[in-house]
Amino acid sequence: MDRRKFLKQSSLASSLFFVPSFVRAFEEVASSKLGYKRLVIVQLSGGNDGLNTVVPFRNDLYYKVRPTLGISQKDIIKLNDEVGLNRNLAPLKRLYDNGYLSIINNVGYPNPNRSHFRSMDIWQTASDSDEYSQSGWIGRYLDEYGKHPHSAIEIDDSLSLAMKGNHFNAIATQDAKALYNMSKDPFFDNIHNNDVHLSEHNLGYLYKSMIAAESSAKYIYKTSKTVRSRKEYPNNGFAKQLKITAQFINSHLDTKVYYTSLGGFDTHVNQLNKQNRLLKTYAESIEAFVEDLKANNTFKDTLILTFSEFGRRVKQNASVGTDHGTANNVFIIGKNLKKQGLYNAMGSLTDLDENGDLKFEIDFRTIYATVLDKWLEVDDAKVLNKSFKQLGFL
Numbered sequence: 001m002d003r004r005k006f007l008k009q010s011s012l013a014s015s016l017f018f019v020p021s022f023v024r025a026f027e028e029v030a031s032s033k034l035g036y037k038r039l040v041i042v043q044l045s046g047g048n049d050g051l052n053t054v055v056p057f058r059n060d061l062y063y064k065v066r067p068t069l070g071i072s073q074k075d076i077i078k079l080n081d082e083v084g085l086n087r088n089l090a091p092l093k094r095l096y097d098n099g100y101l102s103i104i105n106n107v108g109y110p111n112p113n114r115s116h117f118r119s120m121d122i123w124q125t126a127s128d129s130d131e132y133s134q135s136g137w138i139g140r141y142l143d144e145y146g147k148h149p150h151s152a153i154e155i156d157d158s159l160s161l162a163m164k165g166n167h168f169n170a171i172a173t174q175d176a177k178a179l180y181n182m183s184k185d186p187f188f189d190n191i192h193n194n195d196v197h198l199s200e201h202n203l204g205y206l207y208k209s210m211i212a213a214e215s216s217a218k219y220i221y222k223t224s225k226t227v228r229s230r231k232e233y234p235n236n237g238f239a240k241q242l243k244i245t246a247q248f249i250n251s252h253l254d255t256k257v258y259y260t261s262l263g264g265f266d267t268h269v270n271q272l273n274k275q276n277r278l279l280k281t282y283a284e285s286i287e288a289f290v291e292d293l294k295a296n297n298t299f300k301d302t303l304i305l306t307f308s309e310f311g312r313r314v315k316q317n318a319s320v321g322t323d324h325g326t327a328n329n330v331f332i333i334g335k336n337l338k339k340q341g342l343y344n345a346m347g348s349l350t351d352l353d354e355n356g357d358l359k360f361e362i363d364f365r366t367i368y369a370t371v372l373d374k375w376l377e378v379d380d381a382k383v384l385n386k387s388f389k390q391l392g393f394l
Helices: 003-009 011-018 060-065 087-097 116-125 137-145 176-183 187-193 195-199 204-224 237-250 271-295 364-375 380-384
Strands: 038-044 076-078 084-086 101-108 152-154 257-262 302-308 328-333
Touching: 038 237, 038 271, 076 087, 084 087, 084 271, 087 101, 087 271, 101 364, 137 152, 137 257, 137 380, 176 204, 204 237, 237 257, 237 271, 257 271, 271 302, 302 364, 328 364, 364 380
Parallel strands: 038 257, 038 302, 152 257
Antiparallel strands: 076 084, 101 328, 302 328
């Protein structure tokens, strides 16, 4: 059978090429078995302003360089005598008080890139700033340790670079039922009943991938449909992603990594109200998610990592916003943190780089290495292609 006829006969086949939910499902099962721990990644797309998220409210220079954009002390939830949270992160403060939050400051990488697309690629591939990779760090984790296509799921209709491996991609879906219905295309009967396709040089690998994806789609739907959350979530798209993630986790899917995102953080103009709304959306949704997991006794086995591709410039711009910067904060949320609260001090506002940006202190790949080794219990160097010093939050 040629590819043109193949595409004409199956709408699912078309989706395989244009929506990378199923591409390169897997070639062989990894021999090692994975545990029950799960990682949930939250991407804040656009470059969240870390200085108005975790605020150095005792630093006069902060208000000097942000005369209209600086967060007033009355609008800050104090964590100590020097640092506080934006008041829209009140739900996060409750997690902080329970010992469920570690805030890692000054996270970045050497020779930072201020392009959204390039910096996000660097974060998603765990590459150096002058290195270009076609595989993401979670994708390479799947290459080495994935057992099936649903070992990692992105709650979206398309797949991020982070989730693409050299041999093994994750699955992307926002609707388990729709995914399952798509996999029931009659063309699959022809595949199963005609083994000759599996040996065709050009199509054999694709057919095997489709069969594996069909199996995963059925497994995800049949397993997760029996669980429905009783927790009320905020009415927004990000909360919907987390509610779906909680349904998957609480139904005990054999999935190790979930990937979610919240966009809109590119705040060059009139930042204050926009960022405040986004932070409120993030915090309220995360709190509902954690409470949902706690009610189902799955929070203890779940770790949540929140990052953004870069921070913002220290000094506000003429449009009462902030331009692309470098170092930023990362949030780690979990029940079994060894280092709770503020992991490290905030960056200096006097010792900036030549562009007026914060100097990074912690390479983001040290966070990945720690999560891979201490949480997912795999060889971090094999996934990241080199060794990085690990941190002490786990």
